[in-house]
Amino acid sequence: MSPGRARQRATVRYLFAALLTLICWPQWQSCWAGVEIEVDQGWEYRWGDSPFTADGEPVWAQEEASDQWSSIVFPSNPPGRGSQTNVWYRVILPDGDWRDPVLYIFSVDLIVEVYLDGRKIYQFGHFDQAGKGRFEGWPWHMIPLPVDCSGKRLYFRIYSDYQDIGLWGQIRIMERVDLLQEIVRNSIERLVTSGISILIAFLSLIFGLFNRERGNFGSIALFALASGCMVLSGSQLNLLLFDRPLFWDYMGAISYYTVPVAMVILLERWLKPIRVPWMGLIWRFHLLYLVGAVGLSLAGVVSLADTYPIFDGCFAISLTLLLIPAVQIAARGSSDQKALLAAYAVLSLLLLLDMAVAHSLVHWFQVPIAWGALAFSLAVVIISLRHYARTQTALRAMNVSLEQEVRKRTAALARLVRRERQRARMLGIENKKRAELENILTDLQNSGGVIEANEILIRCLPALCRPLAGAYYQRDEPEGVYRLLDFWLDPSGPDRAPPPVSVSATEVFRLLSDDNHWRLPLLYEDPRRGECELGMLWLRIPEAPIDGELSGTGTSWRQLIDLGLEKIGLVFSQLSLHSELRRLSYEDGLTGVKNRRFLDEVFSREAALAKRHGRALSVIMCDVDHFKRFNDTYGHAAGDVVLKRVAGLLASVFRQTDLICRYGGEEFCVLMPGTQVEGCQQRAEDLRQRVESESFEYEGHALGPLTISVGIAAWPEMPIAPESLIVFADQALYRAKQSGRNRVEIYH
Template sequence: MALTLNSRIGSLVSSCCFVFLIGIFCWIPNATSATISLDSDWSYRWGDSPFDEQGSPLWSQEPFDSPEWQAIDFPSNPPERKGQTNVWYKTSLPHGQWTDPVLYIYSVDLIVQVYLDGLKIYEFGEFDQEGRGAFAGWPWHSISLPEGFEGKPIYFRIFSDYSDIGLWGEVKVMEKPDLILFILSSSLKDRLIFAFCVLIGILAFIFSLFQSHNRTYSYLTLFSLASAGMIIGESQATQLIYNAPMFWRYLAAMSYFTLPIAISGLLYYWLANTSPLFRMLRWIRNTHIVFLVLALVLSLTEIVRLSHFYPAFDALFVVTLISMLVLIVPQHTKLDTTQTLIVCAYAVYSAFLLIDMAVAHGFIAWWRFPVSVGALLFSMTLVVISILHFNQTQKALVELTLSLEQKVIERTEKIQRYALREKERARLLALENKKMRALEQLVEQLHKCTELQEALQLLFKRLPALLKPLPATVRFNSVRDRMLPSALTPQSILSFSIKVDDATDKSYVCAVIEIEESPLVHDDTINAISLFISRAADRLGITLSSIKLQEELQQLSYEDALTGLKNRRFFDELLKRESMIALRQGTPLSVLICDIDHFKQFNDRFGHEAGDMALKSLADCLLTHFRETDISCRYGGEEFVVVMPAASREDAVRRAKQLILDVEKTPIEYLGQSIGTITLSIGIATWPETVDSPSQLLKQADTALYQAKQKGRNRVEHEICL
């Protein structure tokens, strides 16, 4: 019943659309009387006329047959433009019996001033001192003619940096009431198609709300509203309602630029799965979205005039149309009936758009080409297709209802079987809770271990008891060095490994837990046991890895990774400890700060890897040069510090000077060859000889190092010059 009703609704809508289409094609606007077309006997002159003090153009004061003017049939795009942006046109106004005469112009590229008897009688746009101006839209123009205009020459001053320059379309002298009736009648078809497209857009939007999973209606809404915006923005009647040319031009332009987004998006949604080539339609859609955004932003900010986007868009649109046809035509045999209708409607609509472009760019003589009819044909085709899709959806819903009823029956049987297993599952849950508590206790005991070997011994002792009475066995790694690879690997899909990871992301398997399969044990039971053991293995592996990581971090926390020396953290603690010992025992304490001279230039010249080799070479010298009781540390960057317990200033200076000599003689080896040597600057501070407190040693040594740098580098300083 529902399908029959939907079918009747679809037929009714299709019939109404057909009748509406026939009415539009058969309707012809009534011709107006007392109208004279000015489509011949024009003259043009490139450049801009000078003006006298009263603001009258001097060119209008010359004889009408001046040889400076060239004849032209219609005042648009004269020859030999050569990049010029200013042109004047003139013609003689016709004789006749007039009551309220006006000069009607379809459009102007781009701005115009009209002069009669040396006086300006009309202006559209604003001319600056250089005779230039900004784009102000493409409205139609109604210029009131004063009494006695018959037979007089009329002059048009034009500026255009657009591809076209001059008047466009048609120029007529007619009565003002006739002009209004002419505008209303010639725009009636566009207004009807606009209303139809808006209606389609509203209906499609309503359908999209109820079928959000189907993007067809969303794209149909976008296409219909974009078509409506383009049609109403181009309609001449809108200027009678709201005289804002740029508003209507922006509406028409943005709607026009949106059309390929809707078309390519719709085709991509319907055809993307039929061939990988159709996925290029998404790229086409995204390209036009970027163009639309750029056109809107750049034109509103007046960086680029809106008129300049039309030629670029037309070229892009032609490439888009050709690309889409090239994609679709070779695949036409793979298209179903609905998709074929889409392609045919798209081809017809494309032809309308191409003809309209040809008229706009002067490839075809101007006439009122009904491009809105192309939009109507495409929209009506999409409506018919959408109705067919809607009917198919309703049929699918009926089939889905029957399928759901069958699934309900099957689901009821499954629930009954599920209830029988629920008791077993409850028992397993209680056992799992008990084992989880035991697992947490084991993890807590493992966390108390400070070494990995201690934790592994505890695990090997407690793990078998944790698994009882589950049907599972455990195999342990017999490799003595637990971080070496072993042959201990899982033997089946029901095996779970306990892995230990170190700081370098290396891992090894310390144990494997395997579940014993039995036909007497239900699959759900096996799954529950597998889940518990999997979680337990992961939890134990994470715990052991944490212990291993803490063990490694403890080893690395006081050591510089590059040089192998102690780091700054160790030095800070060492200096505090040695300062307390020196104070308590009354023994001297010396601190040396060493800095490589011009290390940045060394890095820039030989590279950072060579710089690292220099740091390692200096670290080796420090380890071999000082006493066993002296401790060398990397303080940071190219700075090193040496703590010398029980060393006087004389001892520290002597060793520092010898260190400078040794370092200067030691070549730096990089990539198998010597790249030169480095030099050091050293600052020394000694308690109690140079400072009052051991806490001042580091600051005093740093000040001495600064003085060594200031005095030429490659030297030792131990006395502070104030």
């Protein structure tokens, strides 16, 4: 049978025996009381390793001679070891009345074989041909003995390259059932304390996930888990559940080496603001040692057992250094810090005492490390919960304050959002109105003049001003009144009756000025008259915010309307300027009648219309007789007066539909659309007579009499093209001059 299967069967038997002990213990106890005997006398040792017979029996276990054996109080670390790694121990088993005796050994350094009557009855570990082996853990040992073992000599073959060699702890003979019951009873304490520690670790980890103080609860979870696993790995019941000593020893080593890391991190967090500079170095060193020792041991470079002495020395130094802050805490630390440091001091003393027992500095006994670690964990948890409760109280008060502040900020933000939405809506309206205004301005600029532009404005102004109710008045300068041209009312507003149709300039302030309306004049710049008022916009002031307005005052609307009126006024100023420029370009500056440039543009159009529609067209060319001599006699200033007067006579004689132009110098031309030659001749004769009878004066002095000569050409009476009428009228004028002047000649 393989050693593995034998170990599994032994484990099952042990578990069954332990369960049977728990169930039947009351009945058994009433029948008989178990006896246990300490094997603490008569021990002898012998350095080296025994030779073996051909049958594989050790020679030393068959010899009774005692001269090679030396007495020892306890079978551990005999004197004179030097470089020895093998030793034998023997003892005579005490007398006793046994039913199922076993020898209980707490631990062995490092591997062992047990012989009785020259026969091997127990083995832990594997010895090679040289009598050596490797570390396979520190389990407890239950060595079965025969019922008649009393008085017989028991031999122990030991190999150890560790600092200790031999048996360790308790060595007793007792009934198997009693031992299993004791194992279970002693393990319950460790299982309970380790379970509580692991539960604390789990709860701290969960609590830290949902709490802002993750660092504090994380360090608590790390220490509680490390101490819980350390205590759990030392439970003797483990081997009955899972018979792998190295597994439990590695768990114990990892958790034991993690304890200083977690302790220092805890202290570092809880001793603030008192800061110990070497704390960070300590836990980083131990973390590095943990990784290095376990890693090298798993790789087979070093034995796990050899990592303990170095660690214990470093841990003892670290514990001593960490007790230094106790002086500062006692002087100025908080109550929580003092309580935490007291729990740490107790745990440190227990750990130091356990190290002393492990290294045989004091007599062996079981140090209550489990309760010390549990007490430290509970102290940290209680302090953390108190701190958490205080923090939560402060947070609740802060939350109340923050909620009030948030409500204020939310209300302010809501107001700001409303204002921004209103601004956005108003901006959209402004953009829309600006687009409408640009279209109106474009139409006004493309108009033929101020009159046409005014008609466009009257048509577009209501749409530009809506939704504001109002009216538009145009100023009538000659009569001094404002005439209503259009109005638009809000059916739901207070202004339901139409405004006055006509308001005099003297009463406009009384009738159209009040606190509920804006009276906005539309002003423009006239080149000749200066600033003029084209009209007046009369608008109802909004009483409540409308279409994105931020307040009931209508400030944004007023600014928008003012901007529109200003731009409209600029366009009218431009149109007025353009009209004046056109007038100046087509009008003779001296006489005020149209000039030859204007005649050339109009005549070609009138000639084409006459020819297309067969309409009569007559042209008169007239010239002041002897005007050069007149200028030489009276001067050019007097001549200018005469020309102005002649132009006035022309305007009084001819119709408004006739076009009077100064053709050049003292020569004038009259274009008469729709007039035949008879009517033209009559008007020309009337003009000649009026000039002849006119008395001309200059600076109060009478000027000599003046006459004019006139030439006429007409279409269709004359067989000429309409485009040539001016040429032929000029020829007729020339004949009038040649015929003696002061006469009217018709072209033939």
